[in-house]
Structure formats: structure tokens, C-alpha cells
């Protein structure tokens with residue numbers, strides 16, 4: 001039978017593979033593959049989620065009004081410039097749907113988040129990679145890669161999977177070096193974890209301009225990955241465009257209710273942040289002491305580079321899996337010599353450190 005023909009570019013997409021959560025034949029697994037919070041969601045968010053069961057027959061508020069107001073209050077931003085989405089993944093797709101098409105280029109850095117090329121190609125646009133320096137976004141390389149076809153530039157700050165970041169000054173230099181009107185998307189999914197004074201998630205640039213947006217998510221420090229909830233701070237013209245392309249009820253009611261409650265639980269957020277502040281340097285130091293090359297990270301994950309290259313990384317992955325420890329292989333990011341580890345509970349982190357110690361001693 002004749003098959004329907006997808007749009008050009010779609011069959012060239014390498015489908016996104018999420019972090020695995022199970023291993024055949026292993027009962028007890030430790031999922032450290034998707035940068036989820038080891039503390040889970042706030043008890044208040046869980047309660048709000050449970051309470052929603054009695055309202056399942058109702059459509060959600062299509063404008064996500066209470067949630068946008070909650071975000072505005074929590075982050076000190078104007079509610080009318082906030083737009084919510086079904087995870088920030090959806091917003092990456094919506095931005096591409098609205099701002100690029102066949103013949104256009106979408107620019108991002110060498111080891112940038114995989115959803116950027118996927119969303120660009122789904123719209124027939126051409127993804128363009130700019131080389132990184134020292135596993136960090138290189139502003140000069142991005143600026144050098146700009147052509148008249150460039151419509152969108154995605155920068156994850158901090159970047160996943162490298163854990164590196166660029167300073168507020170560098171981000172501003174990027175923005176000012178890009179042609180006005182080229183949409184700069186600062187994807188700050190891990191912003192809440194960063195404790196550096198010279199870091200910026202880009203909100204100040206959004207406030208100043210018509211062509212810059214900041215993406216955020218509830219999937220990481222807020223621990224609501226299952227509900228799919230992201231939000232974007234954008235200038236009025238971009239909000240008006242995105243409101244035209246999103247689904248009318250793109251954020252489900254459970255996500256809205258849990259999101260509002262999670263924002264109110266500042267104590268829970270502080271706990272998640274301080275857990276990471278303790279465990280991130282501890283894990284980094286312990287793994288480096290084993291002779292591994294752990295990139296300095298400002299997020300809730302580390303990229304572990306193996307001195308023996310891709311082969312050793314693969315063997316380490318297999319050894320970890322035998323103990324139920326699931327990290328993320330990085331071949332799809334051009335980093336086959338590395339595994340990405342999400343910072344887990346102290347016990348989970350100890351298991352990884354011990355397993356890699358044993359692996360290296362035997363290896």
C-alpha cells in the first residue's frame with residue numbers, strides 16, 4: 001500500500017531516547033539517568049495532585065492563570081510574560097513551529113540538548129552546531145556560525161550534558177553579537193541549582209528586548225518530571241505568537257495544581273538545593289580521585305569522561321548496570337567516552353563511587 005509521505009527532514013531525525021529506568025534481570029535499580037531530583041516532589045505538590053482526582057472530569061484552565069501568577073510571584077516576573085507548556089520540550093517544539101521552517105537554520109552548541117536539532121528538523125529547518133571550547137558554549141563560535149538564514153539560537157545555560165555554563169557577561173555578548181530579531185532561547189532548565197555569582201539565566205535580557213526568551217522547567221529541582229510542566233518568560237510579541245500555536249489546554253490540570261503547590265514549598269526547594277550543594281562537589285572529588293575526568297558542573301549531574309575512551313565508558317556502563325546503577329550513555333551527544341551521572345541520594349552516589357572504584361581496580 002502507498003504510505004503517506006512525511007514532511008522533508010522528518011525521517012532524518014534520530015528519535016530522542018529518554019533515560020532508561022529498568023534493567024532486564026535486575027530487581028533493584030537506581031535511576032540516575034534523567035537528572036531527576038533524588039528528593040522527589042514536595043509533599044505539598046503531591047497533596048495537590050491527589051486532590052485533583054475529584055476534578056478529573058473538568059478541563060484545565062487553558063490560560064494556566066493561577067500557575068502563571070504563582071511563577072510570577074516566586075520568580076519576581078510579570079505574569080503576562082509567562083507562558084506554560086507540557087514540559088519545556090514542548091516549548092522547544094512550539095518555538096521551532098513558530099519561528100523556523102524549510103531553508104532556515106537553527107543554531108546551538110556542539111554538545112547542546114538533543115531536542116534542539118530534533119525540533120528544528122521536525123519543521124524542515126537545518127540544525128547547525130557551533131564547536132565548544134573545553135566542553136563549554138563558545139560565544140565566538142556561535143557568532144561565527146550565524147548566517148542570514150539563522151532564525152533561532154538555543155543556548156542551554158547551564159548546558160546538559162556537560163554541566164558547564166557561560167557567564168552573564170558572555171550571554172550578553174552573545175545576544176548583542178547576534179542580529180536583532182534572531183530569537184535567542186536561553187534554556188535554563190538547571191538554573192535553580194547554580195550557585196555562581198557570575199551566572200545568568202537570561203531573564204534580564206528578556207526584559208530588555210523583543211527577541212530573547214528564557215525556558216524553565218518543573219522537571220528538575222521541583223521534582224515534577226512525570227507531570228510535564230515547563231514555563232517560558234518571553235516578551236509580549238513572542239507570547240502572542242506562542243499562544244497561537246500551542247494547544248488550547250496544553251498544560252494538564254494536575255500539573256497546574258502541583259506546580260502552584262511546589263512553588264509555595266520553599267523549604268523543600270532549599271533542601272533539594274542544599275543536598276546538591278553538598279553531594280555535587282563530594283561526588284566530583286571522589287570520582288576524580290579514582291582517576292576519572294569529571295567535568296566541573298553547576299547542575300545536578302556530572303559528565304564523567306573515561307581516560308580509556310569510548311570502550312572503557314561502555315565497559316563501565318555494563319559494570320554499573322550489573323549493580324542496578326543506570327547512568328546515561330552519551331554517544332548521541334558525540335561524547336561516547338563519557339557517562340552522565342545524575343546526583344542521587346548520598347547512598348546512591350556512594351554505590352556509584354564504589355562500583356566505579358571496583359571497575360577501575362579490576363580493569
Ligand code: PMP
Pocket residue numbers: 086087088089090113156159160187189216217218219225228229230
Ligand atoms: N532543556 C534541557 C537543557 C534539559 O536537560 C531538559 C531535560 N532533559 C529539558 C530542556 C526538557 O525538560 P522538560 O522535562 O521540562 O521537558
